[in-house]
Each structure stands twice: as structure tokens, then as C-alpha cells.
Amino acid sequence: MDGLDGFIFSFFNLRVMVEYLPDIAAGFLLTVVLAVLVVISGLAAGLSLAVLRSFGVRPLNWLIIFTVDLFRALPSLVIIMLLFFGLPTAGISMSGFTATWLSLTLVLMSFSEEIFWAGITAVQKGQWEAARSTGLGYLGTLRLVVLPQAIRMTIPPLTNRAISITKGTALGSVVGVSEILGSAQSAMAFSSNPSPLTLGAIAYLILFVPMIGLGRWIEARFAWRR
Amino acid sequence: MADSIISARAIWKSFGELSVLKGIDLEVAEKELVFVIGPSGSGKSTLLRCLNRLEEPDSGSIRMDGTEILEKKVDINAVRRRIGMVFQSFNLYPHMSALGNVTLALRHVLGLPRDAAEARALAALERVGLADRVSHMPGQLSGGQQQRVAIARAIAMEPRVVLFDEPTSALDPELVGSVLQVMRDLRESGMTMVVVSHEMAFARAAADRVVFMADGEKLEEGPPASIFGNPRHERTQAFIRQIERH
Ligand SMILES: Nc1ncnc2c1ncn2[C@@H]1O[C@H](COP(=O)(O)OP(=O)(O)OP(=O)(O)O)[C@@H](O)[C@H]1O
Ligand SMILES: [Mg+2]
Numbered sequence A: 001m002d003g004l005d006g007f008i009f010s011f012f013n014l015r016v017m018v019e020y021l022p023d024i025a026a027g028f029l030l031t032v033v034l035a036v037l038v039v040i041s042g043l044a045a046g047l048s049l050a051v052l053r054s055f056g057v058r059p060l061n062w063l064i065i066f067t068v069d070l071f072r073a074l075p076s077l078v079i080i081m082l083l084f085f086g087l088p089t090a091g092i093s094m095s096g097f098t099a100t101w102l103s104l105t106l107v108l109m110s111f112s113e114e115i116f117w118a119g120i121t122a123v124q125k126g127q128w129e130a131a132r133s134t135g136l137g138y139l140g141t142l143r144l145v146v147l148p149q150a151i152r153m154t155i156p157p158l159t160n161r162a163i164s165i166t167k168g169t170a171l172g173s174v175v176g177v178s179e180i181l182g183s184a185q186s187a188m189a190f191s192s193n194p195s196p197l198t199l200g201a202i203a204y205l206i207l208f209v210p211m212i213g214l215g216r217w218i219e220a221r222f223a224w225r226r
Numbered sequence B: 001m002a003d004s005i006i007s008a009r010a011i012w013k014s015f016g017e018l019s020v021l022k023g024i025d026l027e028v029a030e031k032e033l034v035f036v037i038g039p040s041g042s043g044k045s046t047l048l049r050c051l052n053r054l055e056e057p058d059s060g061s062i063r064m065d066g067t068e069i070l071e072k073k074v075d076i077n078a079v080r081r082r083i084g085m086v087f088q089s090f091n092l093y094p095h096m097s098a099l100g101n102v103t104l105a106l107r108h109v110l111g112l113p114r115d116a117a118e119a120r121a122l123a124a125l126e127r128v129g130l131a132d133r134v135s136h137m138p139g140q141l142s143g144g145q146q147q148r149v150a151i152a153r154a155i156a157m158e159p160r161v162v163l164f165d166e167p168t169s170a171l172d173p174e175l176v177g178s179v180l181q182v183m184r185d186l187r188e189s190g191m192t193m194v195v196v197s198h199e200m201a202f203a204r205a206a207a208d209r210v211v212f213m214a215d216g217e218k219l220e221e222g223p224p225a226s227i228f229g230n231p232r233h234e235r236t237q238a239f240i241r242q243i244e245r246h
Helices: A003-011 A014-054 A058-073 A076-090 A096-122 A125-133 A138-175 A180-191 A195-221 B044-051 B076-080 B098-108 B114-127 B143-155 B173-188 B200-206 B224-229 B234-245
Strands: B004-015 B018-029 B033-037 B059-064 B083-086 B161-165 B192-196 B209-214 B217-222
Touching: A003 A195, A014 A058, A014 A096, A014 A138, A014 A180, A014 A195, A058 A096, A076 A096, A076 A138, A096 A138, A125 A138, A125 B083, A138 A180, A138 A195, A138 B098, A180 A195, B004 B044, B018 B044, B018 B192, B018 B217, B033 B044, B033 B200, B044 B161, B044 B192, B083 B143, B098 B114, B098 B143, B114 B143, B143 B161, B143 B173, B173 B192, B173 B200, B200 B224, B200 B234, B209 B224, B209 B234, B217 B224, B217 B234, B224 B234
Parallel strands: B033 B192, B033 B209, B083 B161, B161 B192
Antiparallel strands: B004 B018, B004 B059, B209 B217
């Protein structure tokens, strides 16, 4: 075998690729499910924290700020390992899938809370005053007047953050989640050939290239302002 | 005064060390147009904002239709429902059409169903001369049109009184007239109004009473003819002379 043949045999081995395609496809689905769950729960938790923070209860706000700073400072992998390997010693154990989902959710929650909060505070005081002066309550004003404007401003940074967090699903492979990378790794081990990794990379491209395109489109679309 | 809609007594308000309102009294009778004038920083906006508690007075009493609104247990949202407010910077909701701006409180404060709210909002927009702009977004309207939408938003609630804080000062001169015309029509229709403004010609023509404020105090008040024609206080004279020169 000369160099090129060896390269093709290692990385583009059709027989191996065909054999493990179903595994990678299953990993692809799992990645999508995990990513969707993380984005939904992370953004919902982030928005809820930002809304709680807007009530302006001092001790509560300190707690929120401490929490989000903590999860923004820690690398996601460290959080996953702590949940998966650390918590069982305290009697709480969870699957690798749950640990990955929860960790990425906490990280996305923390980044998106800061983004939502910046959006809420960027809405002019006059908007609050106009709505409150008509007799609309605090929550009504927040929901109908302030949040729609805040969220609109935050869509581009949120999209970018959500895309980058879903790439973190690959970290699940460390705790035995058979998402794309995890299933590619086991296929590589079984076949003693790295071609499944190539398949995995292709699967990531199929997943993320459209998402990045979507991110660009959203960014352009919402780059209005008055 | 038995027919007072608003009766504010001894309103005090400070921001930190700065005393902005020093025991102000203000009566507003049914169908009256009260004009508040005074130098910048004299507390006009603060007084107006105290009337619907956008600013919380430190002490004093404000009765609206006989009910004390400064009491802790008062439902302030129910009070504000009956006090419209128009701001210098319009403060329209930028993400909603003109119609949406007007219907929001009708639906979510008064609880009207969509159809009824829209009918009422259309009537209000028609009153301010914007029947043909209902689906425009605020960003597509001129300043004068935006301010008229804001007025429609206030009057659609059928308030007892509307507070105007310098409604024309953010407008280009050629747009001021349309807003003043709407205010004049409102006045004809019997709306009770408290107006902070520097539009002296409008005050002369439309006000029932002019209140002159300086340094957080009411220096004098009276019909426009006597405040403008024969001011008693030296500071009022100086202020009016200075305004008229512009
Ligand atoms: N929220 C606030 N915090 C601190 N100081 C304030 C606040 N609002 C108003 N002030 C101060 O109170 C004083 C009165 O302000 P106010 O806006 O009532 O005056 P005004 O008569 O409406 O003036 P203008 O004609 O410039 O609008 C000013 O010195 C102002 O700086
Ligand atoms: Mg003012």
C-alpha cells in the first residue's frame, strides 16, 4: 500500500463506512434530540432567571448572578464530569445522557440569562412608564411590552450561543452517550479503522452548516433598528 | 371645590438631597384645562408624574374623584386606568402597529374582546386624524403622527383626565400644529386636561387656568389673561418675558 491508498483505507474505507452507517445515523438522531432538549430547556431557564432578576429582590439577584457566573466560568466538560462521576459519591447518580443534558442546559441557561437580562435593561424606561400609565400591571408590561422588544434584540446573540452550546453535545461521548462522536468512537474501536470518524465529521457538518446558515440569516434579518 | 377631579395637597418630593416639590397644591376641576408653566427644573414633570404615581410623593394627599390615591392599599392600576398620560417622547410600543398600541390596554387592562377593542381603538385613531394610518408601525410615522397615536392610546381608555408632559417639545415646528389641533378638539369635547408645555399661544387660547411654578413651588395661578397680561410675581414676569422673546 502506498501513502494515498493507506490514507483512503484508513479514513474513507467504504466497507467500514457502510457497516457502521446505521450506528452513526442513530448517533446523529441522538445528537439532534439532545441539542433540541438543551436549547429548549436552557433558553427557558435563562429567560425565567432574567425575569426573576427583574423583580429586583437583592438576595435573589445575588444568588442568580453567582449561579450564572459559576456556570459561565466552568468548562462544560468539567460540569459533565462532576455530575456524572462526582454526584454518585453523594448518592445521586444519573445517566450520561442526563448529565450531559443537564450540564449543557445549565451553561446555556447562564449565558442566555445574561443576554436576556441585557435585552430587558436595554428597553427604554419610557416603555415601562407608557404601559404602566395605562393601568397595565408589572407582569403584563413585562410580557406584552418589554420582553417582545428585549427578545427581538437578543435573537442574534442567542442564536450564536445556542449553536455553540449544541456543539458541546460531543462532550457526552466522554460519559458514554452514543451521540455522533460517541458512536463513531465505538465503531472505530470495533473496526480498528478510523473511517467512522470521517462519517461522524460529515454528520456534524450536515447538522451544523445549515444551523450556521440559519444563524447568519437570523442575524441579518434582525439587524434592523428603528 | 366639589367638582374637583384631582385635588392634590401639600405634595412634597425630593430626589436624595434635592427638594423638587415643596408642598404643592393643585386642583383640577371637571372639564378644565390646566396649564403648568415654569423654568426648566422647576418640578413640572415631577408634579405631573406624582399625579399618577409614576413618581411616589414623599408626603401629601392626592384625591381623585374623592378617593385618596396615595394610600398603600389603593389599587394603583385601577387609578391609572382613569388617568391618561402623554409623554414628550411619545413612548409608543415600537413592535406594534398604531392600532396595536391603542388596543393593548383596552384588551389587557379593560379586558375588552378583540372586536370591541379594535372598534374603540379605530374611533380613537379617527379622532386624532389617523384613520388611514392604523396599520403603520411607529417607525413609519412622523413625530406628529406618533404623538397623535399616543394621544389616541390615552383617550381610548376614556379616562377622567389626561396628563400631557411637553407633548410638542420633541416635534419639528411644522408638526406641532397637528398635535395642538387634536388637543384643542379634545378640550372642546370636554376632556379634562393638565398640560405642561411651553406653547404659550396655545395656553392663551385654550387654557382655563395657568399655574406658574418655580423651584418646586406654585408661585401663582389664574386665568391666562391675568397670568400673561398682568403677572404679579417678578419671576413670572421674567419667565414670560423670556418665553415671549422666542
Ligand atoms: N428620577 C430623578 N432622579 C433624580 N433627580 C431627578 C429625577 N427626576 C427629576 N429630577 C430632578 O428634579 C428636578 C425637577 O425635574 P422636573 O423634570 O420635574 O423638572 P421640569 O420642570 O419638568 O423641567 P423641564 O422643563 O426641563 O422638563 C430637576 O432638577 C431634575 O434634575
Ligand atoms: Mg419636564
